Amino acid sequence: MSFMKGDLLTKTRKLVKGLAKSEPLWLKPMQKAPPVVFPRSDGKVKPISLPEDVYVNKFYQKHPESKYEDPIKFNGFSPVPACIFAGRVLELKEQGVREEQALAVADMEYRGEKKSKRQAYKRLRQIAHIQGTKPPPNPYPSAIKEIQAEERPHVRDRFFNPHILEIAKKLKEERAADMRERFGGRGV
Structure with a gap:
């Protein structure tokens, strides 16, 4: 039913009219008092702005x-x-x-x-x-100093954490291998 346009009531009416489906019990009451149709948005969300x-x-x-x-x-x-x-x-x-x-x-x-x-x-x-x-x-404190205080342990950690030092060592080795590969072993 996803290829048909309209809401549930419209789609069911089309199916019943085309004899593709028998008429359900709820169809006549729903036609007498159809559900509220809400307006669709144009897809653009308006930014919220306050006076201040x-x-x-x-x-x-x-x-x-x-x-x-x-x-x-x-x-x-x-x-x-x-x-x-x-x-x-x-x-x-x-x-x-x-x-x-x-x-x-x-x-x-x-x-x-x-x-x-x-x-x-x-x-x-x-x-x-x-x-x-x-x-x-x-x-x-100034906000910048607060942010720096939060980051300070992580900055210091890069010099002493063995896991980070291992990663840095691997990166240096990969860079050196890449340089050797590019320049054919000369100059490195």
Whole structure:
């Protein structure tokens, strides 16, 4: 039945009319109350856009180092700075502030908050130094440094892991054999 066009009702009607199938019991009630036909999509999925997306993009243009922060943190409750910035701009615009001024105010607030966080951590380090203890880890690290900290063990692992060293040795031998094959044993 896949070669026929239409839904189940149409296909069954055609089969009954062509005497290819006997009329099922459900056909007459279904003809009286046919199922709802949903409109088909044109195959193009429209992108979802939120009102704050414009301001999130402007924030990332101004502060490209923030691009590396995870926009959706499943294990955290605080939103990323870009979303806070965009929300603040929309809030200011609703209050009647012009867009340029709203962007400037939101940017000033972001920079002030970032500066206060840095100063608070600097003070924590000073207190730890005075007490003679190890300073706490930075609660506000840059996203790039967080990514590098996650990758660091894997980078170091390539120098000491015997399995990786074996693979590297095989690759060098294959490359040398390939070079000998290309140049006929001369120059290598």
